[in-house]
Amino acid sequence: MSHEMIKNAAAPGMVRDRRVPAMIISGAVAAVLAVAAMTVPVPYVVESPGPAINTIGTVNDKPVVTITGKEDFPATSGALDLTTVRLAGGLPGNDISFLDAVKSWLTPSHTIYPAELIYAPGSSQEVVNSENSAAMTGSQENATAAALTALGIDFESKLAVASVPADGAAAGILKPDDVLLAVDGQAVTELSAIQSVLASGRGAEVDVTVLRSSGEQTLSVTPKLGDEDKYLLGVALQNTFTFPFDVQISLENIGGPSAGLIFALAIMDNLTPGELTGGKHFAGTGTIDPEGKVGAIGGIAQKMVGARSGGAEFFLAPADNCQDVIGHVPEGLQVFRAATLKEAFEAVSVIGSGKDSSTLPTCK
Numbered sequence: 404m405s406h407e408m409i410k411n412a413a414a415p416g417m418v419r420d421r422r423v424p425a426m427i428i429s430g431a432v433a434a435v436l437a438v439a440a441m442t443v444p445v446p447y448v449v450e451s452p453g454p455a456i457n458t459i460g461t462v463n464d465k466p467v468v469t470i471t472g473k474e475d476f477p478a479t480s481g482a483l484d485l486t487t488v489r490l491a492g493g494l495p496g497n498d499i500s501f502l503d504a505v506k507s508w509l510t511p512s513h514t515i516y517p518a519e520l521i522y523a524p525g526s527s528q529e530v531v532n533s534e535n536s537a538a539m540t541g542s543q544e545n546a547t548a549a550a551l552t553a554l555g556i557d558f559e560s561k562l563a564v565a566s567v568p569a570d571g572a573a574a575g576i577l578k579p580d581d582v583l584l585a586v587d588g589q590a591v592t593e594l595s596a597i598q599s600v601l602a603s604g605r606g607a608e609v610d611v612t613v614l615r616s617s618g619e620q621t622l623s624v625t626p627k628l629g630d631e632d633k634y635l636l637g638v639a640l641q642n643t644f645t646f647p648f649d650v651q652i653s654l655e656n657i658g659g660p661s662a663g664l665i666f667a668l669a670i671m672d673n674l675t676p677g678e679l680t681g682g683k684h685f686a687g688t689g690t691i692d693p694e695g696k697v698g699a700i701g702g703i704a705q706k707m708v709g710a711r712s713g714g715a716e717f718f719l720a721p722a723d724n725c726q727d728v729i730g731h732v733p734e735g736l737q738v739f740r741a742a743t744l745k746e747a748f749e750a751v752s753v754i755g756s757g758k759d760s761s762t763l764p765t766c767k
Contacts, residue, residue: 444498449507452488455713458669472648481680486661486706493518535658546666548693559645570636572627581613601634661700663691681755686710687719695744699723704731725766740764
C-alpha cells in the first residue's frame with residue numbers, strides 16, 4: 404500500500420516535468436504568431452495630414468505659379484497654402500500592417516477607411532498616380548479659367564467629348580474628341596447651357612453640331628432621363644481652353660483636383676497689383692470649375708491639421724464640407740466658408756487688408 408501511494412504521488416510530478424518544454428514551445432509559437440499577425444498587411448487605408456505648400460511662393464527656388472506673356476505682380480509676402488493628405492495602404496506595394504492600423508486608430512489626426520471605399524478593385528499605384536496627375540492638370544486649367552473669368556479677361560473655351568458610355572444616349576452617334584458647337588442651334592461652351600436646352604425639350608430629340616477632324620457635322624440624339632431627373636446626352640465632357648497668355652504651375656508629387664481653389668487665388672494674386680494676403684498666412688482646399696464654383700473634397704480634417712502645422716492662421720473651406728469642418732478645427736485656426744471663387748477672394752481681401760471679418764461666412 405505504501406509503495407503504491409508513493410508511486411501515485413510521484414506520477415503527477417513526472418507529468419508536469421514533461422509539460423514544461425511543451426508549454427515553453429507553445430508560448431514561443433504563440434508569440435511568433437502574434438508578432439506575425441501584427442505585421443500582416445490589412446485591407447485598410449490610413450489618411451493623415453500631408454504638407455502645406457505656398458502657391459504664391461517658391462519650391463526648390465522655383466515659383467509655383469509663373470505667368471508669361473502678361474504683366475504679373477508676384478507676391479513678396481504672405482502665403483496661400485494648398486493642403487494635402489497622405490494615403491497609406493490599400494494598394495499592392497503600399498500595404499499597412501495591423502499594428503500600423505491600430506496606431507492610426509489611436510491617433511486623432513488619422514482616419515482609417517476600408518480600402519474598397521478609396522480604391523477600385525484591381526487598382527495599382529501606377530494607375531492611381533496617372534489618374535491623380537490627370538486630375539491635377541485639369542484642376543490647374545479650370546483654376547486658370549476661373550481666375551480669368553473673375554478678372555474679366557477673355558479666353559476661348561470649348562466643350563469636347565471625353566468618352567461615350569456604351570449605354571448612353573449618344574452611343575454610336577458622338578465620338579471621343581468631338582468638339583460640341585451647338586445643341587438645337589444654341590451655341591454651347593458650358594455644361595449648364597447644354598442642360599438648359601435638354602431640360603426645356605423634356606427628352607425630345609435634339610440636333611447636336613460637332614466639329615470633327617473630317618469637318619463640322621450635325622447629328623440627332625434623343626436624351627435619356629438620368630438618376631437626378633435630368634435629361635442627358637450620355638457623354639462625358641471635358642473643357643478645352645485657349646488662354647491669351649501662359650500660366651504655368653510647377654509642382655511635383657502632388658495629385659488630384661482639390662487644390663483648384665487655391666491655384667485660382669494664386670493666379671489672381673499674380674495678375675493683380677499689391678499683396679492680396681496683406682502678408683498674412685492663408686491655407687485652404689476645394690475643387691474649382693471654370694465658372695468659379697467651389698466643390699467638396701476629402702480629408703479636410705487632416706488638411707486643417709496640416710495647414711495649422713504649416714503656420715496658417717486662416718483656412719478656406721468649401722461650403723459643402725462644412726459638416727466635416729465642425730468639431731475638427733485645430734486651435735489657432737480660423738475657418739471661412741466659400742461656395743465660389745468670388746467668396747474666397749473676398750475673404751482673403753478683407754482679412755488681408757485688415758478690415759472687419761466678422762460678417763464673412765463661416766461653418767456653423
